[in-house]
Amino acid sequence: MLRKRIEIKHLTRVEGHGGITIELVDGTVKTVHMDILEGTRFYEALLKGKGFLEAAAIVSRVCGICSASHAVTAQLAVEDAFGIRVDSRTVRLRELLLLGEIMESHALHLFFLLLPDYMGYPSALDMARDHPIKAKMGLFLKQLGNRIQEAVGGRAIHPPNVMVGRFGKVPGRQVLSDLLACVEDGLALTPALVDLFASLEVPVLLEEATQYLALSSRDGYRFVSREIAATDGKVFQASEFSRVCNERVVAHSHAKQSLYSDRPFAVGAQSRVVVNGGELTGAAAEALERFVSAQGGMGRGNPISNSMAQAVELVHALQAAKEHLVDILTNGAGDAPPETVIEPVKGTGIGLTEAPRGILYHRYDFDDNGIITEADIITPTAQNLANIERDMRLVAERFGEISADGVVLSPAMGCLANRDLSFVLQVIARAYDPCISCSVH
Amino acid sequence: MDQLVIGIFGLTGCAGDQLTILNCEDELLLIAEKVTMKSFNMASSRELAGRVEVALVEGSVCQPEDLAMLREIRERSRHLVAFGTCAAFGGMAAMDQRVHPEVLRDTVYGPDGEPFEAIRARPLSSFVKVDFVLPGCPVEKGQLLETLSCLLKGSFPDIACTPVCAECRSRENLCIVLERDEVCCGALTRGGCGARCPSLDVSCAGCRGPVEDAYYAVNADLLKGRGIDREKIRKKMMLFSAPAGMGERLEREFD
Numbered sequence: 163m164l165r166k167r168i169e170i171k172h173l174t175r176v177e178g179h180g181g182i183t184i185e186l187v188d189g190t191v192k193t194v195h196m197d198i199l200e201g202t203r204f205y206e207a208l209l210k211g212k213g214f215l216e217a218a219a220i221v222s223r224v225c226g227i228c229s230a231s232h233a234v235t236a237q238l239a240v241e242d243a244f245g246i247r248v249d250s251r252t253v254r255l256r257e258l259l260l261l262g263e264i265m266e267s268h269a270l271h272l273f274f275l276l277l278p279d280y281m282g283y284p285s286a287l288d289m290a291r292d293h294p295i296k297a298k299m300g301l302f303l304k305q306l307g308n309r310i311q312e313a314v315g316g317r318a319i320h321p322p323n324v325m326v327g328r329f330g331k332v333p334g335r336q337v338l339s340d341l342l343a344c345v346e347d348g349l350a351l352t353p354a355l356v357d358l359f360a361s362l363e364v365p366v367l368l369e370e371a372t373q374y375l376a377l378s379s380r381d382g383y384r385f386v387s388r389e390i391a392a393t394d395g396k397v398f399q400a401s402e403f404s405r406v407c408n409e410r411v412v413a414h415s416h417a418k419q420s421l422y423s424d425r426p427f428a429v430g431a432q433s434r435v436v437v438n439g440g441e442l443t444g445a446a447a448e449a450l451e452r453f454v455s456a457q458g459g460m461g462r463g464n465p466i467s468n469s470m471a472q473a474v475e476l477v478h479a480l481q482a483a484k485e486h487l488v489d490i491l492t493n494g495a496g497d498a499p500p501e502t503v504i505e506p507v508k509g510t511g512i513g514l515t516e517a518p519r520g521i522l523y524h525r526y527d528f529d530d531n532g533i534i535t536e537a538d539i540i541t542p543t544a545q546n547l548a549n550i551e552r553d554m555r556l557v558a559e560r561f562g563e564i565s566a567d568g569v570v571l572s573p574a575m576g577c578l579a580n581r582d583l584s585f586v587l588q589v590i591a592r593a594y595d596p597c598i599s600c601s602v603h
Numbered sequence: 604m605d606q607l608v609i610g611i612f613g614l615t616g617c618a619g620d621q622l623t624i625l626n627c628e629d630e631l632l633l634i635a636e637k638v639t640m641k642s643f644n645m646a647s648s649r650e651l652a653g654r655v656e657v658a659l660v661e662g663s664v665c666q667p668e669d670l671a672m673l674r675e676i677r678e679r680s681r682h683l684v685a686f687g688t689c690a691a692f693g694g695m696a697a698m699d700q701r702v703h704p705e706v707l708r709d710t711v712y713g714p715d716g717e718p719f720e721a722i723r724a725r726p727l728s729s730f731v732k733v734d735f736v737l738p739g740c741p742v743e744k745g746q747l748l749e750t751l752s753c754l755l756k757g758s759f760p761d762i763a764c765t766p767v768c769a770e771c772r773s774r775e776n777l778c779i780v781l782e783r784d785e786v787c788c789g790a791l792t793r794g795g796c797g798a799r800c801p802s803l804d805v806s807c808a809g810c811r812g813p814v815e816d817a818y819y820a821v822n823a824d825l826l827k828g829r830g831i832d833r834e835k836i837r838k839k840m841m842l843f844s845a846p847a848g849m850g851e852r853l854e855r856e857f858d
Contacts, residue, residue, distance in 0.1 A: 172644055173644075174644050174645075174647065174648040175644075175645070175646065175647065175648055176645070177618050177645055178613070178618060178645075179613070179644075199668065200615060201614065201615025201662075201665035201666040201668070201669055201696075202615070202665065202666070202708070202711065202721070203615060203665060203695060203696035203724070204696070204704075204707035204708060204710065204711050204721075205695075205711075206710065206711050207699070207702075207706070207707040207708075207710035207711050208695065208696075208698055208699055208707070210710065212838060213838050216808075216838060216839070216842060219808050219810075219842060220695060220842065223617055223619075223694070223695045223740065224617060225617050225618070225619075226616075226617040226618045226619025226620070226621070226622045226623075226741060227618065227619075227622060229617070229619065270622075270625065274625065274646055275646075278648070284647055284648040284649045285643075285646055285647030285648065285649055286646065287631070287632070287635040287640070287646070287647065288647075288649075290632055290635065294632075297632065298632075301628040301629075301631065301632075302628070304625075304626075304628055305626075305628035305629070308626055308628070316799065316800070316803045316805070317741075317799060318623075318626055319619040319622060319623065319626070319741045320619060320740060320741060320810070322799065322800045322803060322805045322808070323803045323805060325805065329803075330800075330803035330804045330805040331802075331803040331804050331805075411712050411713065416719070599616065599617050599618055
């Protein structure tokens with residue numbers, strides 16, 4: 163019996179600490195583990211006994227990259243529990259904040275974490291020496307996302323300005339006009355952005371039927387909704403989500419894993435484009451068409467397409483940010499925030515958003531005084547983990563050819579030809595843009 | 604001249620401080636010209652091992668693996684910087700000092716989990732010598748750049764430890780405690796953020812950690828005088844100040 167073990171101790175160019183272990187016996191893949199051994203901070207336990215006013219400040223610290231999503235989702239959960247309605251400007255500003263986060267996070271992933279694989283560099287800083295224009299495009303888009311988060315959220319990371327029912331301070335006209343000018347500059351870059359990512363030789367690692375889940379929207383391509391759609395045609399309400407994704411503890415990982423109808427599923431940019439792509443308009447819709455004709459459809463189960471979906475969403479985020487900015491500038495920027503009366507109500511509240519990496523779910527139970535008695539946080543990367551393991555298993559089974567000196571890949575793999583399995587597994591993990599701090603929390 | 608070699612490491616945390624390095628978009632390419640960044644897992648697949656002049660260590664020690672990693676980092680670094688509030692003071696993960704970590708673990712993982720060792724979250728200085736503290740949740744970009752500039756000249760910057768209140772007053776904000784009778788941690792929290800939160804009309808959560816020589820008695824009198832009860836103070840003060848025992852010291856002054 164020939165046993166072989168492939169072990170990647172530290173995944174690089176992903177957020178947090180994770181590894182991969184694969185065991186093969188006589189050429190058959192036995193186990194595939196995404197080892198998430200990041201330390202746990204026990205956020206759900208820390209939330210117990212804390213007041214509703216503290217929730218957003220606490221949970222935004224789950225993750226430095228998607229802190230805005232955590233803060234907004236927390237407030238949505240509080241507002242759901244207490245029956246608070248927010249005004250339309252607050253809704254728009256929150257969406258603008260989330261779009262800023264999408265820009266920052268996607269630009270970080272596309273240019274810093276992913277592109278070096280395609281261009282053959284260990285990091286974007288190494289790549290920047292030979293390809294300064296590409297690096298600067300990425301930096302500009304990333305910075306634009308941060309500018310939006312700073313202006314709206316009060317800080318690029320862990321935004322303090324996101325409060326229950328309102329913003330602490332609404333950004334003034336000048337700030338918003340300056341942002342609008344930056345967004346226009348960003349929109350001018352989108353043809354070059356799409357050219358760059360459409361020109362990449364995307365390897366078709368898999369074409370395996372995949373279940374995609376995303377918040378569904380019928381009034382545009384949005385990142386906040388209370389309805390979840392699966393690609394098998396089913397639609398669920400917010401209150402059903404924890405049952406639908408069925409999160410459970412697994413032995414090899416500090417992150418829990420999820421299954422939909424006992425099978426792995428995917429969330430994130432690719433899922434959103436598959437579920438809501440019909441809602442895309444203008445340059446984002448054109449970008450999607452361009453990627454589909456150059457590299458094939460988004461929904462055919464190739465995890466690498468997630469990156470192209472992120473590029474589509476970058477274009478969308480710029481367009482949508484412009485719309486929100488124009489609307490807020492027309493309909494009252496800089497006015498004092500509305501006075502909100504907050505009366506705690508005993509009960510449960512659920513917040514749902516599309517974070518950059520997929521569906522983010524917060525559920526809090528409150529007592530009469532607005533003290534949290536139970537909390538549940540289900541993060542996108544935790545939902546994706548089972549699917550990442552499934553993809554790695556399939557790739558290892560299909561493309562791995564055991565030889566005496568290791569595993570060599572089939573040469574029909576585009577830019578991944580003749581790279582070893584260990585490299586390809588890292589490319590799969592990176593394609594999901596995993597956020598390991600989030601997955602453990 | 605040899606380049607300055609900086610190691611960038613994350614223990615248990617949110618990576619927000621490491622992200623702040625990447626958020627220096629205007630300066631990043633220049634930094635990369637002047638500084639060799641090693642072990643920056645989050646941004647680079649380059650070499651992980653080897654000696655570094657300065658280690659920026661984010662996160663707190665939350666599991667035995669963190670401690671082993673921290674000791675190894677200390678071994679191979681000339682200077683070690685507690686990079687962000689988790690590293691400097693313990694941060695969020697350390698807030699419930701009175702609850703046993705196994706209770707926290709069982710609350711999250713329940714009876715199904717493979718039991719792993721849960722230890723109380725601690726700052727770096729509980730285990731190793733820390734040469735410099737760069738506080739913040741996350742660190743302020745300006746202070747990070749100032750630190751890098753000084754390191755290139757072979758020193759650490761002189762980072763002020765005055766309270767947030769001082770900066771808040773100079774920005775002419777209305778005082779949240781006096782005007783709204785709400786708890787604000789500004790008087791006990793170290794500034795450097797330009798009173799970021801009170802300037803948004805949001806009370807300071809204490810995210811930059813405690814000032815040295817805080818006046819607990821005066822603050823307790825002030826808050827008590829505004830009719831703020833100790834439970835409210837405890838809840839606010841424990842977010843970031845619990846490891847330093849600040850909330851408890853303030854509460855004691857109520858008696």
